[in-house]
Amino acid sequence: MSARTRPDLDQLPPYVAGRTVPGSIKLASNEVSAGPLPSVVDTITRAATDVHRYPDMGATKLVDALSKQLEVDSERIAVGCGSVALCEQLVQATCGESDEVVFPWRSFEAYPIITQVAGAGQVRVPLSEGHALDLDAMAAAITPATRLVFVCTPNNPTGTTLHRAELERFLDSVPSDVLVVLDEAYREFVNDPQAPDGVGIALERDNVVSLRTFSKAYGLAGLRAGYAVASPKVAEALRKVCIPFSVNALAQEAAVAALEARTELEERCANVIAERTRVRDELLTQGHDVPDTQANFVWLPLGERTQEFNEHCTEHRVIVRAFPGDGARVTIGSPEENDAFLAATKAFPV
Numbered sequence: 001m002s003a004r005t006r007p008d009l010d011q012l013p014p015y016v017a018g019r020t021v022p023g024s025i026k027l028a029s030n031e032v033s034a035g036p037l038p039s040v041v042d043t044i045t046r047a048a049t050d051v052h053r054y055p056d057m058g059a060t061k062l063v064d065a066l067s068k069q070l071e072v073d074s075e076r077i078a079v080g081c082g083s084v085a086l087c088e089q090l091v092q093a094t095c096g097e098s099d100e101v102v103f104p105w106r107s108f109e110a111y112p113i114i115t116q117v118a119g120a121g122q123v124r125v126p127l128s129e130g131h132a133l134d135l136d137a138m139a140a141a142i143t144p145a146t147r148l149v150f151v152c153t154p155n156n157p158t159g160t161t162l163h164r165a166e167l168e169r170f171l172d173s174v175p176s177d178v179l180v181v182l183d184e185a186y187r188e189f190v191n192d193p194q195a196p197d198g199v200g201i202a203l204e205r206d207n208v209v210s211l212r213t214f215s216k217a218y219g220l221a222g223l224r225a226g227y228a229v230a231s232p233k234v235a236e237a238l239r240k241v242c243i244p245f246s247v248n249a250l251a252q253e254a255a256v257a258a259l260e261a262r263t264e265l266e267e268r269c270a271n272v273i274a275e276r277t278r279v280r281d282e283l284l285t286q287g288h289d290v291p292d293t294q295a296n297f298v299w300l301p302l303g304e305r306t307q308e309f310n311e312h313c314t315e316h317r318v319i320v321r322a323f324p325g326d327g328a329r330v331t332i333g334s335p336e337e338n339d340a341f342l343a344a345t346k347a348f349p350v
């Protein structure tokens, strides 16, 4: 007899990470290709001499730095081992077995996995024709069993952002005992003036949480740090369900240094935004359908041709993230990397 594990896990699809292929350009994981911010690398190197010590369990220095920069009380902040860990903690903190989580689909592929592992039910709400979140349908999907709603904006993998007014209308319709999680992993790349600021909304509404990460714009995906801004009660619940010491010492130091490198960050985001516009315009010129994107990636809704496109790009030594039957998500890289991608798409018959 072998050890017994939960039978429902046999049906659980594993999280698929973007592929790394030596000799190819990786545009599959929404990382920034420019590397960590230069000033941050020195901090990580210095912090390495102290790794025989446990990290500060409360991540005090990082929480204080976030509190100062965001102008938010530290009791409203919780940090986590990447914001994906905070997503999981939020489900754990709100859901038991007969409870439900509502989320858009297609969206961040961790949502269904996290929900099932927590033992809660999942309600997937299809995106609109324009590949954006359908807030009316999401509101209609909320029932007395709903405990949590994920709202991913800009949405991974389609790149679309919500506007503040429609989000506020949606939030007005959500029962006040249902937690709404604004997953803003790409917020730093947003330049649409009508886009919402989740942190501000979380300060105004007790049932809203904003999640941000150091993995994307800050270039620290390999270190694993993210944060939540929430009501003091929800932030405390997040700390209670957190695995002790899960934000490691190097991640804490690096995140503090990254917050200080504001000018470097802004420059970097401006470069990504300029390249995003160039790449999307060129794809449109080539005849592709590409929804307007506010993130560091573009979405090509290729449907049944997705797998063919994926193989075509791989042959051209560009690794994209394909969701077979649905579309391909392609990260904005350096100008040279983007040129290689655009050369590949040019050779793909629309």
Ligand SMILES: *Cc1c(COP(=O)(O)O)cnc(C)c1O
Binding pocket: 030, 081, 082, 083, 084, 085, 108, 152, 156, 183, 185, 212, 213, 214, 215, 216, 221, 224, 225, 226
């Ligand atoms: C990348 C991403 C995250 C979190 O990434 P971490 O590395 O765990 O911080 C969360 N949500 C979305 C939508 C993402 O794309």
